[in-house]
Amino acid sequence: MSRERKASMPQDSQQEPSVAPRSRGRRIRRIVVWSLAGILVVCGVTAYALYSHLNGNLSKVDIDAALGTDRPKNVDNGSQDILVLGSDSRSGANKGLAGGDTGGTARSDTAMVVHIPAGRAKATAVSIPRDTLVTRPECTTEAGRKVPEAQRVMFNSVYTTAGPACVVKTVEKMSGIRMDHYVEIDFAGFKDLVDALGGVTVTTEQAINDKDSGLSLDAGTHRLDGTRSLAFVRTRHGIGDGSDLGRIGLQQKFMLALLSEIKNQGVLNSPTKLYAIADAATKALTTDSGLGSLTSLADFGKSLKGLNPDSMDTVMLPVAYDKKDPNRVVAAEPQAGDLWKALKADEPVPASAKKSPAQGG
Structure with missing residues (x-):
């Protein structure tokens, strides 16, 4: 018996070292697995929070429900076809940026119909002068108040009187084109977006000096921060005849x-910069319900990845000075009708439809 015990002892001592490594291996694997799980949970929570x-x-507006x-x-x-508005609420963060009237009344300061043809390789942006006299259709405000039809009202007053859905309805009546989406950006958000980018470079062919907007630029190339960019797109007295028509050229130049x-x-290659820009942009935006989520906006943005600014055509709605009030303009025919007809048919806008009798100097 004693010999058997002695003979078996070396066998036991030879097996012991093989047990410990397996235990340590299992412990290491468990630590790695739980660590990875923890990292994934933290990343998931962080991503969800962002x-x-x-x-x-x-912010979003249910255009479909409002217009029926x-x-x-x-x-x-x-x-x-997307209606893009730049809004001037003249209150809150916008109050110090608006200049002049600070009564808090919201206005549509800039309006563009952006037509993106099938294939998404090109685009046409049609600026609608805010001083254009239009027929405002009967509308219902977000508060449920009925607003009757009115003729010869300034285009930018539609937003103030009846809200964004009525602006969409007015543009659809003018053009005969259904707007697929609505995007609105406010002054303060626009400024923050430019600052998040680190500024935007523009080139001007002539000097601009506008006491009202505070913009003073020599002719040449300039790097503009958010505040000066805002003044750039708002200036009107420092260029052309001082009307909204001269300013439209600057707005289109800045957009490109x-x-x-x-x-x-x-931007897409830098997560940090992408988040900063996305944060500024989403704070500034109000969209229709179809674009009213980050996922929808991202998907829409991806569909436009082939769009090149160099291939974008910028046009002003052809207008003529109003015969009763030379400080106002009206849609010039047949040019305006031909422009809308081309966009509706998803065809290039003919050169004749881009000529505006009123140029604003």
Whole structure:
């Protein structure tokens, strides 16, 4: 018996070292697995928090519910038409940026219909002068108040009187084109977006000196921060005849410069910069319900990745000075009708439809 015990002892001592490494290996694997799980949980919570924050920044308007069926037919030819408004609330963060009247009344300071043809490789942006006299259709405000039809009202007063859905309805009545989406950006958000980019570079062919907007630029190339960019797109007395028509050229120039800046910086390749820009942009935006989530906006943005600012055509709605009030303009025919007709058919705008009798100097 004693010999058997002695003989077995070396066998036991030989097995013991093999048990410990397996135990340590299992412990290491468990630590790695739980560490990875913890990292994934933290990353998931962080990603969700970031998504929720950006998504919560967005404001939206249910255009479809507000307008119902009283709209142009939705032509399914693959193109997209978006009404883009720059709003001037003259209150809150915008109060110090607006200049002049600070009564708190919201106004649409800038308006563009952006037509993106099927294929998404080109786009046409049509600026509507805010001093254009239009027929405002009967509308219902967000508060449920009925606003009757009115003729010869200034285009930018529609937003003040009846809200964004009525602006969409007015543009659809003017153009005969159904707007697929609505995007609104306010003054303060615009400033923050430019600052998040680190500024935007523009080139001016002539000096600009506008006491009202505070903008003073020599002819040449300039890097503008958010505050000066805002003054640039708002200036009207420092260029042309001092009307809104001269300012439209600056707004279109800046829009192309902004798009080029985003593309040239490779924003999508820098998560930190992308988040800063997304935070500024979503705080500034009000959209229709179809674009009213971060996911929808991102998907829409991806669909436009082939769009190049160099291929964007910028046009002013052809207008003529009003015969009764030379300080106002009206849509010039047949040019305006031909422009809308081309966009509706998803065809290039003919050169004749881009000529405006009123140029604003």
